[in-house]
Amino acid sequence: MKELDLNEILSKTQDLKEKKVWYVAIIGRPNTGKSTFINALIWRKVSITTNVPQTTRKRILAIYNDIDSQIILFDTPWIHDSQKILNKEINKEATNSMKEASVILYFIDTTRDGWEEENYIKSLIKEIKIPVIKVYTKIDLKPKINIPLNENTFKISSIDKTWFIELISRVKTHLKNWMTLYPEDYYTSQDMFFRISEIIREKVFLNTKEEVPHSIFVSVEEIEDKEDILNIISYIYTETDSQRFIIIWKAGSLIAKIWKESRLDLEKVFEKKVFLSLRVKTREKWKNDEKLIKKMFE
Ligand SMILES: Nc1nc2c(ncn2[C@@H]2O[C@H](COP(=O)(O)OP(=O)(O)OP(=O)(O)O)[C@@H](O)[C@H]2O)c(=O)[nH]1
Ligand SMILES: [Mg+2]
Structure with missing residues (x-):
């Protein structure tokens, strides 16, 4: 198990190298499969997943490493209007992750209709001027769905990991050449x-x-x-x-x-x-x- 330990990171600074690096925020309605995707991508359980909407409360930082990139993923909680202090704090987590990201992955559940929640997300994305890649999820449940794919529209299944490689290659085109921010054996910053x-x-x-x-x-x-x-x-x-x-x-x-x-x-x-x-x-x-x-x- 590897967790964030600042002293250990500092002692390993020689391990840090230049790669395609930066933050990527995953947003989308509750239950669209954001946390499941992150766990599947890094082969580890860093974000809990349930079939109950609004499981994720705090943004979770997961670190994906490969030969030429280090992608730091925010699994963002759902943003909604509420006066409760807990919900205000959740919203702050989500908007902060979007602002820091080089690219946003906008998850859309192919098994459910969007209704006005989807319009709400679209209006948020318009406000922040960061590139967005649309990702249609759970295609194992909808194998016949017709989604016109292009460089900013993908479809994935986190169960059989289809289209992961293509999606990650596309994400990399938005990252900068930068020193890696974590040693390669770190996969989360959570304590x-x-x-x-x-x-x-x-x-x-x-x-x-x-x-x-x-x-x-x-x-x-x-x-x-x-x-x-x-x-x-x-x-x-x-x-x-x-x-x-x-x-x-x-x-x-x-x-x-x-x-x-x-x-x-x-x-x-x-x-x-x-x-x-x-x-x-x-x-x-x-x-x-x-x-x-x-x-x-x-
Ligand atoms: N069949 C199938 N089920 C999936 C897939 N991805 C996620 N699920 C299921 O969808 C449900 C919700 O997944 P989560 O990853 O918790 O969704 P989330 O977007 O993180 O949800 P919140 O944290 O509530 O915003 C879980 O029951 C998952 O097992 C997929 O690719 N295929
Ligand atoms: Mg979640």
């Missing part, structure tokens, strides 16, 4: 606390319904990273007691499932045994707790 909390959050999303997934946040309080075991103390916070009861429902069977799935996935990602202590607490109105939200996004 361990964030990665663990995201994996647990994914399991809550996959096992709960309606308003429950969006009502929670996960806090990792303590990590003890030993050679052969990773000890983790973590809490799931809900907004209300009734949501908490749903998660600890039936004498703990749902939380037991979330716990088990989290532990197994953590063991896969971190490649060692994991001891996970996981409890559920209520924290009312956390989405409007400015101090907490600022800490989450810092």
